[in-house]
Amino acid sequence: MQTFNYPDIPEPAELTILLVNSSQSDPIVNRQRLVDGGYRLIECTDTVDFSSMAAEPKFDIIIVEPPEENVAGFCSDYRFPDKTPLLWAGPEQPELMSSETRPEMVIFCSNKPDTQEITSHLKSLQSFAAIHRSIRNQEQHIANLEQKIEILQKSTEEHILYLDILAMRDGLTGLFDRKHLNKVLPQKFSEASVNNKELSAILIDLDYFYEINKAAGTIYGDFVLNDFAARLTTIISQERGSCFRFSGETFFALLPGTNTKQALDLAETL
Known part of the structure; x- marks a missing residue:
């Protein structure tokens, strides 16, 4: 039975935090205290920047400083990643945050959180961030393996196709061999008979x-032999026919859509 080993809780210096600032005049989160605590902090103040930044796997925790008004509109503008732990550092809890935009792990602060409360919540989120990072790394590893498997499968298919082509070709002249002729000749006769060609x-x-x-x-x-095979291929291909090496110095040309007189005239040119 396989077991899941929980990763060690990372130190603050190992975590990268995305701070979403709604341009409040009085910031709730003390940036300097977090930086002094060892956290790597990246701030975002624009919805466009957030859309591209939040999707990046480098962020372990997202801290949100919501606006003082129109929280519902703020929640609709920002789509938070569902796997990244989120700390809502604001005076109003977003009851209107839909299930589609609500992350799996959210901690809501009190109405007026101080630095101590925010730091305490961050420590709680660090374990979730570690698990999220471990899962993310495993998913990336699986994606890399799947990509390698896809490349190997494609390469294998190409090699099989190449071997199939080699198997039906004469090793010296490159023409189709007699074995392939024995395979296609009944098919061509059947097609000509059915289509009255x-x-x-x-x-x-x-x-x-x-x-x-x-x-x-x-x-x-x-x-x-090679020189004749090349000349024969040039002539027969113009008639949309196929060339085969029948045996040592004997060759075979198959000409669909060609009557007896046309075939005799063509044979005289060889």
Whole structure:
């Protein structure tokens, strides 16, 4: 059975606090006391800045100094992250804060909180901040793993596709091999029959190849095969056909949509 190990409560210096200031003339939170206490404090006074800043994972706790008036409007303007602990340091509790905008962990101060009360509440929130940070790190770790898995899956699929292509190709000329011809030939015949289309094939054997191979050597013989395969591919592809290496010096061209006379005329050009 797996157990969850609660992280150690961090020291103030390990925490970053986002202070949302509603531009009150008399600030509630004593900034200097928090800084002197070791907290890292970043202040925000604008709703636009808050929307981008509050979403950043670097903030462990959010302190809100609400306005003296129109608290409901203030709550509707600010959408607080649901996982980040929040300290409401103001004289009025936001009863109108909807469940959609209310964080999971909120502490409301008294009507006129002093620095001691705020510091005490911050210490209470530190344990929640530590758990939140641990969960956030785990979620990020999982997201990174999922991204790596996705990359590996894509790479694996590409390698499988590449191997499938290699499996149907002749190793010397790069043309489709006879095994692939045996697979596609029945399909092409069936398609031509169903659609009442012409289908022709040309079987090409290189004359005197054995003598050339014997006299000039296999390296030159391979060059001849590759050169002919390239020429054959150029010609047959213009007719939207497919080329295969049938055996040693024998090649096969499959020509959908080509009648017998057209195939004979094409064969004469090879």
